[in-house]
Amino acid sequence: MDQPPKAALKVKKEEPAEEEPTSSKKSNNPTSLSWGFKTREVRVTKIPNHFQVKKTENILILVAFSIGLGSMWRFPYLCHKNGGGSFLLMYLILLLLLGIPLLYMEMIIGQWLRMDSIRAWKQLVPWLSGLGYSSILACVLVSLYNSALISWSLFYLGQSFDYPPPWEHCPMLENISVTEAPCLRTVPHQYFWYHNTLRASKQIEEGIEVLVVNAALCLFATWVILYIIMTIRIKISVLMLIFSIFFPCILLLCFFIRCLFLQGAMASLRRLVTTDLSFLSSLETWRQAGGHVLYSLGLGMGTIITFSSYQTRGDNYIKLASFMAMVNLMTSLLSTAIIFLVLGFWTTTSGSSCVEKTVSNLVKLITKGVLPQAVWPPQDIIHKHPMEYLHWVSQLPRNLQEEVVHFSLPCSILVQKEKFMEGPGLAYVAFSQAVSLFPGSSFWAIIFFTALVVTGLGTMITLLEGIVLPLQSSVPTSTKHPKLIPVIVCLGGLLGSLVFTSRSGSYVVFLFDDHLVPMVLVIIVVFQNLSLAWVYGVKRFRAEMFGQLGRLVWAPFTFLWSYVTLPTLLALLTIYFLNLYHRESLYYISWNGSMSQEVKQPYQKIVLGWVTFLSALALLPMLVYPLQHWWQLDNQIICEIVEKSSSSKKAETRPNKGNQWPAHPLRRFTLRVQDKGQALLPGKGPTEGYFLHPQTTLANKDSENYTNFSLQGGSLTYP
Known part of the structure; x- marks a missing residue:
């Protein structure tokens, strides 16, 4: 040789040596971080031209959403329940630390990626792609019980066409003694709410299988209206949004001016601006204030990301986020002020004051000959305990009792404390009282509850489109059948919300609103904040924003995302867990019909079990997607090992076995x-x-x- x-x-x-990724791979392949998560170099989606013309409409949607049911219904009863001014102070603190920074974060993500809530998180952090689907499920939970609120408004609107409205006087019930008559133990507005609107049971476990016909019909009408609006939204939405923004504010301002002249109103309004330091140490108050910040601004529901993706570049989202928060705050304060004024009026006119006015009214009616002399009240009755008045009425014959009760003033004979009503129906009861103060109350009732229905529908449309739009972009068949998903969503919403029309439906609403939905929203927002600030990276995010938008993200916000909002959210989440699973007894406000007053009832374990099940169901996609990515990655690694081993075996095959290539790498x-x-x-x-x-x-x-x-x-x- x-x-x-x-x-x-x-x-x-x-x-x-490791292979250098090419420039084409950088835009498509995931980037591995030290703790194993995957992020992507984001390729921005271009929005079609027909979406860009909706800029004004989308801004109106966000503003209308900020002054929706959260500010007119939820904030007042939470503020009344948690000490007035103390709750307001906590809300302001958390609004600055959590609300505005997180609202800006969701807005800038939507503007940057031009994607809905599902695709946005798939693009940013594939391992946490389930965030978008969990946001959809949280939006479903909120829309279910919000539809019940609109059905209550529709019921009040239907009753407003009677003159006078039926909540101004409550009827005398048969087979009930006068000392148990609800008309003398509470105001007729509260009686109408529990007995006519809800027909409420005594406990949440009772009457869950019995539907209230009027409430069920109103709920059906609500979902039919929502479906119609969803299908022809482009033609009527702008006018409806403008109406839902300005008209309720004008009505609230009129009610506020009228209620300022009520007896005892200013004393109650003073409680709204007075801070009790003892409430600042209450974890329960912090929990409810933090939950309402997320709920009222729509954080964690995906709607902000979805609608912000339709905006044109160059919009100042710092100003828009601040404007939304301020509009929400001002509307909440105006609604709460009206309700506090009405509560002050009820507190001042109950008890001995109510007895004195009622006796004076009876004397006038006897003098005019409307009532017989037999019902002339004792002279010293006004100086005795209100129960003495009830005892005197009970001594009268049955026919005279009915006349006295019928002509009694609409106030409570029994002494009422400051917390006259604590349930979630406080806004409906107080606003019906405010409407009754105007001459021609039926006309004002029609106008106000029409505005309340329209405001609720605007909120619901935003929620439903936050569900429908991402699903339409994710489901291929929706392109051929664009109305299929709205039909499924509205039909499923109708069936799922029927539970709120049962006799204990208002208690289920309170359960969803106070425990289930806020806890789910906190968990979702925790993972959103964690994904952007620490998994994707704040510095990387700022660089992307500068490259795409031509300006840096405001530095204080990036500091808040990294070191303030996330610890605060984790603290809130800890309080929610301790409140739900380690507290001795959770309670809700129920109605005792025999006593004609609200009472506190403890939740049973099975009810809290349902909260755990529904919250786990809503958060399940966040767990499924990491497991799916892990499974796919594991299969990919196995396939690569098999391919390498098979290729190495082929390379090792030689005609002469004595000179084969070595099997081990060198x-x-x-x-x-x-x-x-x-x-x-x-x-x-x-x-x-x-x-x-x-x-x-x-x-x-x-x-x-x-x-x-x-x-x-x-x-x-x-x-």
Whole structure:
């Protein structure tokens, strides 16, 4: 065999180098972080032109959403329940630390990615793609019980066409003694709410299988209206949004001015602006204030990201987020002020004051001959306990009792405390009282409850489109059948919300609103904040924003996302868990019909079990997607190992078994050879190999073309 000429070859050991990703791979392949999550180099989606013309409409949607049911219904009863001014102070603190920064975060994500809530998180952090679907499920939970609120408003609107409205006077019930008559123990507005609107049971476990016909019909009408609006939204939405923004505010301002002149109103309004420091140490108050910040601004529901994706570039989202928060706050304060004024009026006119006015009214009616002399009240009755008045009325004949009760003033004979009513129906009861103060109360009732229905429908449309739009972009069949998903969503919403029309439906609403939905929203927003600030990275996010939008994200917001909002959310989440699972007894406000007053009832364990089940169901996609990605990654690694092993086995196959290639991998060698036609092939050891003749290629290599060599002191020698 011919031998190649001897030459001194310098050999350099070289470790295997990692492949550099190309520029095309950077935009598509995930980037691995130290803790194993995957993020992506984001490729921005271009929005079609027909979406960009909706800029004004989308801004109106966000503003209308900020002054919806959360500010007119939820905030007042939470503020009344948690100390007035103390709750307001906590809400302001959390609004600045949590609300505005997180609202800006969701807005800027939607503007940057041009994607709905489902695709946005898939693009940013594939391991947490379930965030978008969990937001959809949270939106479903909110829309279910919000539809019940609209059905209550529709019921009040239907009753407003009677003159006078039926809540101004409550009827005398048969087979009930006068000392148990609800008209003398509470105001007729509260009686109408519990007995006519809800027909409420005594406990949440009672009457859950019995539907209230009027409430069920109003709920059906609500979902029919929502479906119609969803299908023809482009034609009527702008006018409806403008109406839902300005008209309720004008009505609230009129009610506020009228209620300022009520007896005892200013004393109650003073409680709204007075801070009790003892409430600042209440974890329960902090919990409800933090939950309402997320609920009222729509954080964690995906609606902000979805609608912000339709905006044109260059919009100042810091101003828009601040404007939304301020509009929400001002509407909430105006609604709460009206309700506090009405509560002050009820507190002042109840008890002895109510007895004195009622006796004076009876004397006038007797003098005019409307009532007989037999019902002339005792002279010293106004100086005695109100129960003495009830005892005197009970001594009268049955027919006279009914006349006295019928002509009694609409106030409570029994003494009422400041917390006259604590249930979630406080806004409906108080606003019906405010409407009754105007001349021609039926006309004002029609106007106000029409505005309340329209406001609720505007909120619901935003919620439903936050569900429908992402699903339409994710489900391929929706392009051929665009109305399929709205039909499924509205039909499912109707069936799912029927539970709120049962006799204990208002208690289920309170359960959803106070425990289930806020806890789910806190968990979702925790993962959103964690994903953007720490998984994707704030610095990387700021660089992307500068490249896409031409300006940096405001630095204080990035600091808040990293070091303030996330710890605060985790603290809120801890309070929610302690409140739900480690508190001795959770209670809700129920109605005792025999006593005609609200009472506190403890939740049963099965009810809290349902809260756990529904919250786990809503958060399930956040767990499923990491498992799915782990499974796919594991399968991918196994496939790569199998492919490598099969390719190595093919390379090892030789005609002569004595000269087969080694099966184990070795280090690479780089040879600097005078004759460039010579090459080095790996051998059995780290310093051995084979020398290849210039005429030989890897395709036709055999044992005749190899020469053994050995490495000695950095130079290559061969026999």
